[in-house]
Amino acid sequence: MPPVTKRVRENTDTDLKSAQKADSLSPSLLQLLDKRLKEQTDLIATKMEECENRLCDLLAEKIGTLTGQIKQLSDRVEFLEKELGEARGITQRVADLEAKLSHKLSVQENANIACDLRIHGVPFVEGEKLKHIFNTLCFNLNLTPAPTIKDIYRMGKGRNQPQSIVDPVIIVKLDHLRDKAALLRAIGTLRRETQQTLTLQQLGLDSPAPVYVNEQLTKENYLVFREAMKLKKARKLTAVFTRRGVVHVRASQNGEIIVLENMNHLSMIPTCSFRHQEGEQQ
CATH class of the missing domain: 3.30.70.1820 (L1 transposable element, RRM domain)
Known part of the structure; x- marks a missing residue:
C-alpha cells in the first residue's frame, strides 16, 4: 500500500490534469454557447419582428377601416349640418311669416272695431x-x-x-x-x-x-289693457290709455308713450315706482 503522501500527490496531479483539460475545452464550449445563444437571439428577434409586422398590418387594416367609417360619418355630419341650417332657415322664415300674418290679422281686427x-x-x-x-x-x-x-x-x-x-x-x-x-x-x-x-x-x-x-278692443288688446291697468294700480306705470283700439302706456312721468301690440311688449317695458297724480288720464 503506497504511503499517504504519495496518494495525495497522485490525486493532486489528477485534479490538475482535469483542470487543464477543462481549461483547454472552455473556448470551444464558449463559442458553441455563444453560437447557440446568437441563434436563439436571432430567432426571437425574427419572431418578434414577424409579430410586429403582423400587428402593424392588423392595425393598418383597422385604421383604414376606421378612417373609412370616419369619412362616412364626417360626410353624414356635414350633410346633417347643411340640412339643419336649411331647416333653421325655413323655421325662421315660417316664424317671420306667422308674425307678419298675425300682425296683419291684428291690424285687420283693429280696423273692424x-x-x-x-x-x-x-x-x-x-x-x-x-x-x-x-x-x-x-x-x-x-x-x-x-x-x-x-x-x-x-x-x-x-x-x-x-x-x-x-x-x-x-x-x-x-x-x-x-x-x-x-x-x-x-x-x-x-x-x-x-x-x-x-x-x-x-x-x-x-x-x-x-x-x-x-x-x-280686440280680445288680445283687452287682455293687454287689463294687465297694464294692474301695473298702473301697482304704481309701476304712470299712464294707461287706448287710442284707435291699441293700448298705449307711459312708464315714467316724463317718459315717452309706448304702443303695446301684444302681451310680450308689455313684459319688456321697464316699470318704475312712483306716486300717481290726481286726475291722471286712463
Whole structure:
C-alpha cells in the first residue's frame, strides 16, 4: 500500500490534469454557447419582428377601416349640418311669416272695431231701447245731432248665455272714427269741467251710479289693457290709455308713450315706482 503522501500527490496531479483539460475545452464550449445563444437571439428577434409586422398590418387594416367609417360619418355630419341650417332657415322664415300674418290679422281686427265703443255700467231692463239711451247721452254731451249708429246691442245677452250678476256691456258701432273721437272728447270735457265721472243720469236713468264709455278692443288688446291697468294700480306705470283700439302706456312721468301690440311688449317695458297724480288720464 503506497504511503499517504504519495496518494495525495497522485490525486493532486489528477485534479490538475482535469483542470487543464477543462481549461483547454472552455473556448470551444464558449463559442458553441455563444453560437447557440446568437441563434436563439436571432430567432426571437425574427419572431418578434414577424409579430410586429403582423400587428402593424392588423392595425393598418383597422385604421383604414376606421378612417373609412370616419369619412362616412364626417360626410353624414356635414350633410346633417347643411340640412339643419336649411331647416333653421325655413323655421325662421315660417316664424317671420306667422308674425307678419298675425300682425296683419291684428291690424285687420283693429280696423273692424275702430269705430266701436263699449258702455259699462248700464243695468239691463227687459224691453230697453238702447238707441234711445245712446241718443240721450249724446244730447246731454251737446253732441247734436247724435252720430249715426250702424248697430247697438248688449254683448253676450242671449238665451244660451250663462246668467251673470254683472250687466253685459253695450256695444255701439258708429259709422265714422271721427264720431267716436268726438264722443270720447265730450266725455273728457265733462269730467274736467264737473270733476265728476259720467253717470246714469246723463243716459236718462234716475241713478248717480257711474258709467264708463271706452273704445272697443280686440280680445288680445283687452287682455293687454287689463294687465297694464294692474301695473298702473301697482304704481309701476304712470299712464294707461287706448287710442284707435291699441293700448298705449307711459312708464315714467316724463317718459315717452309706448304702443303695446301684444302681451310680450308689455313684459319688456321697464316699470318704475312712483306716486300717481290726481286726475291722471286712463
